[in-house]
């Protein structure tokens with residue numbers, strides 16, 4: 254049976270018609286689903302006969318909380334949710350001055366094989382469904398009694414490797430009767446799947462795109478990220494330019510600072526050279542989150558400062574991201590792995 258949470262409003266209207274109801278009933282049902290109900294019986298102004306028709310054809314399956322961790326220092330909260338097939342996913346809530354940001358997962362595991370990332374160590378289990386993505390937001394809002402203002406698809410998984418569900422997720426998250434989150438408050442992060450960046454650009458959405466760069470040249474990038482063996486930096490930058498031309502949205506490049514690997518002055522100058530002709534870009538220097546399974550160490554503060562000052566001199570706008578959730582192993586995939594292999 255289809256899960257009602259996996260349907261966009263248009264799909265739901267068609268589904269309702271297909272079981273003999275008026276299509277506008279689909280709007281009402283959609284609103285109920287995203288009001289946070291747990292069962293079809295909770296839809297109060299839907300008649301019992303209609304509820305029975307829905308129950309005979311569809312399910313309403315929510316994700317369930319397994320464990321919650323809290324970083325007492327900065328208030329970051331991390332949740333492990335269980336899916337219907339007992340897969341476990343993780344979601345992180347961060348509190349900033351301007352509101353709450355939720356980092357959600359798009360896949361259980363990941364098959365992209367980036368060297369420094371805990372999410373990929375056990376490979377890809379499966380794609381998340383649309384509902385499993387939206388429900389991370391709905392469940393955290395319900396658990397905490399807060400409204401989440403920004404959503405970043407930066408948890409476990411590669412969202413553009415789960416393209417169709419990610420696009421539907423954006424539609425439902427953005428729908429005023431769904432989660433009602435503005436597209437400009439939604440960010441997707443990718444390791445750089447070039448064809449999918451073009452596909453996404455052609456949808457002319459207003460979401461933010463982050464690209465995980467982590468290296469200023471192909472050789473180093475290929476050592477760190479297998480996807481770089483498939484698409485060169487040249488091809489990736491071309492796709493990013495296209496995305497900007499189509500959407501006019503600023504692109505953020507993520508750069509995890511790894512000690513003596515990608516944090517030298519030479520790397521900073523190469524990075525500036527790579528980005529100097531790009532319009533409206535931003536670099537996010539992230540502290541590497543060290544994971545037990547790999548030897549990579551985070552850069553010394555002095556290296557981050559040197560790197561940042563070279564970017565400043567070259568007029569590359571950038572931020573040095575503060576680290577949230579260090580007390581609770583906030584590196585993507587770490588908690589999920591810890592839960593699977595205690």
Ligand SMILES: C[S@@+](CC[C@H](N)C(=O)[O-])C[C@H]1O[C@@H](n2cnc3c(N)ncnc32)[C@H](O)[C@@H]1O
Pocket residue numbers: 369370371372406407408409410411412442443444463464465467507509539540541542543544584585
């Ligand atoms: C887990 S990924 C998920 C989104 C997408 N797959 C991607 O790679 O952009 C989100 C971000 O975390 C970064 N990341 C992964 N492992 C990390 C680590 N150990 N330390 C710091 N950043 C890490 C990724 O490179 C990426 O920029």
Ligand code: SF4
Pocket residue numbers: 363364365366367370371372373408409410411443444465
């Ligand atoms: S960094 Fe992103 S793409 Fe790379 S393995 Fe981790 S989740 Fe996958």
